Amino acid sequence: MTMYNPKRELFAFAVVLLIVVGFPAIVFGYQYVYQPRSAGDVKVFDLTAQVPEGGGWQPERITVNQGDRVRLRLHGADVVHGFAVGRLDVDPVVVRPGEVEIVEFVAEEAGQFTFYCDIWCSPYHYRMRGMLEVLSPDGDLPVEPPTATEKHLNELGILVDEPHPATFYPTTTPSAEAGRLLAEDYATVVEAWRDVEKLRSTSSSDVFAALQSETPDLTDEERWDLIAYLWSTTTTPKQLAAGKRLYAKNCAACHAMTGTGDGPAWEHLQDEPQSFADATTMAGGTSWIYYAKTARGGMGTGMPYFGTLFTEEEMWSLVDYVWTFVFNYDDLSW
Ligand code: HEC
Ligand SMILES: [Cu+2]
Incomplete structure (x- = not known):
């Protein structure tokens, strides 16, 4: 005959708990904590284009990992703007008021890249700049080597x-x-x-x-x-x-x-x-x-x-x- 053993029940309960909670936790953790560090993710951002007096680019800073595919949905808020990224091989696009433009590229190189408006939109047009940060696989932002100018x-x-x-x-x-x-x-x-x-x-x-x-x-x-x-x-x-x-x-x-x-x-x-x-x-x-x-x-x-x-x-x-x-x-x- 078997005796009621509280210890054994506790053990069985722990095992079930481990399976029910632990397994999804591992899968979830792998996908959402570990995985984004690896190459090849698609990162989608909504970016609003507005004259600098109205706020400029929102958000002003975008951070992705090296190797990520970056998809930007550019929303024209007021007047016609142009979206361009410095020192990256991304074709500039025109962003018209009330319309959404899609720009997609792979962030192949780690570093800091300035994105800016390349269409005259206001007297403060030149302040319409933002920063794309591409982190290296170990999560660092490489320090730019001094340019020839510096x-x-x-x-x-x-x-x-x-x-x-x-x-x-x-x-x-x-x-x-x-x-x-x-x-x-x-x-x-x-x-x-x-x-x-x-x-x-x-x-x-x-x-x-x-x-x-x-x-x-x-x-x-x-x-x-x-x-x-x-x-x-x-x-x-x-x-x-x-x-x-x-x-x-x-x-x-x-x-x-x-x-x-x-x-x-x-x-x-x-x-x-x-x-x-x-x-x-x-x-x-x-x-x-x-x-x-x-x-x-x-x-x-x-x-x-x-x-x-x-x-x-x-x-x-x-x-x-x-x-x-x-x-x-x-x-x-x-
Ligand atoms: C928003 C207005 C504005 C824009 C756009 C602009 N500049 Fe200027 N630039 C100025 C002003 C104002 C000066 C004079 C004051 C100074 O030197 O800082 C100047 C001065 C200069 C000088 C110094 C000339 C000298 O004799 O020493 C150079 C070179 C120059 N700009 C090149 C450029 C180039 C190249 C571009 C485009 C890539 C450009 N600028 C865009 C306003 C502008
Ligand atoms: Cu502009």
């Missing part, structure tokens, strides 16, 4: 905000093609200057000063043609075309399509945008100064920063393009 600013002590009036500047528009023809007769001088890094860290005013002694029998105008040619050797037509596209979308609202600094948005700004067509200041600055200013932005001047939006190649295409307001490359045989 290295250069620190090592060479580039003064981004100092005025840089030129000692020498052209009074007519120098022609790169005229300079190219002259260059054939001044091969040794030209060869010594044909160094991209040297040309990017020297102002054209300083190059002119050096050419005064290196090419004593040229006129000032001819020296400037030679400089326009030297400047053209730091870029390519393809780079300039890319620079022009980026400029039209991101810079022209303030700096104007003509480079003269009086784009439609200039009156909302703290300071007047620089005129890239003004050789008296442009010739006094270096390409590195213009790169650094574009990357870092101004200090409370209204000049936005673009360093987190564009790749280094895109940044240089912009700087190269800005020089076309000073030098004429139009009829150059490249």
Whole structure:
């Protein structure tokens, strides 16, 4: 005969409890705690696009894991906006009021990526930025290696905000093609200057000063043609075309399509945008100064920063393009 054993009943109860509660807990835990850390999840986010005065992007920060497929449902709340992500291969889309746009991509690279509006939507349009964080498999957010700009600013002590009036500047528009023809007769001088890094860290005013002694029998105008040619050797037509596209979308609202600094948005700004067509200041600055200013932005001047939006190649295409307001490359045989 069996005796009622309270101990045994307790044991049976514990076993049943373990099966009933424990098993789902393990499955649930695996799926919801462990699984999202592994690659290949689909993460869906609703993102509202609104002018910065109305709140900008909501939410402003999105965090996913490396390898996740990210699906963004973009809701247009007020006016037409554009959605773009810097340094990622994601096609920009237009977000219209009252409509929902879907953007989908795989977050292949860990790091921080700025998403922004690429359509002029308000005087404060440039504040319409948010952050996409992609965590590495161990849950870290990799620290970005210092960019070329930061290295250069620190090592060479580039003064981004100092005025840089030129000692020498052209009074007519120098022609790169005229300079190219002259260059054939001044091969040794030209060869010594044909160094991209040297040309990017020297102002054209300083190059002119050096050419005064290196090419004593040229006129000032001819020296400037030679400089326009030297400047053209730091870029390519393809780079300039890319620079022009980026400029039209991101810079022209303030700096104007003509480079003269009086784009439609200039009156909302703290300071007047620089005129890239003004050789008296442009010739006094270096390409590195213009790169650094574009990357870092101004200090409370209204000049936005673009360093987190564009790749280094895109940044240089912009700087190269800005020089076309000073030098004429139009009829150059490249
Ligand atoms: C919202 C207006 C605005 C936009 C957009 C803008 N800028 Fe500017 N930018 C300014 C203002 C204002 C200044 C002058 C004050 C300063 O230097 O900080 C300036 C100055 C500059 C300078 C310094 C020129 C010098 O002589 O030192 C560079 C270079 C420049 N901008 C490049 C760009 C490029 C390239 C873009 C587009 C990718 C751009 N800016 C977009 C407003 C703007
Ligand atoms: Cu906008």
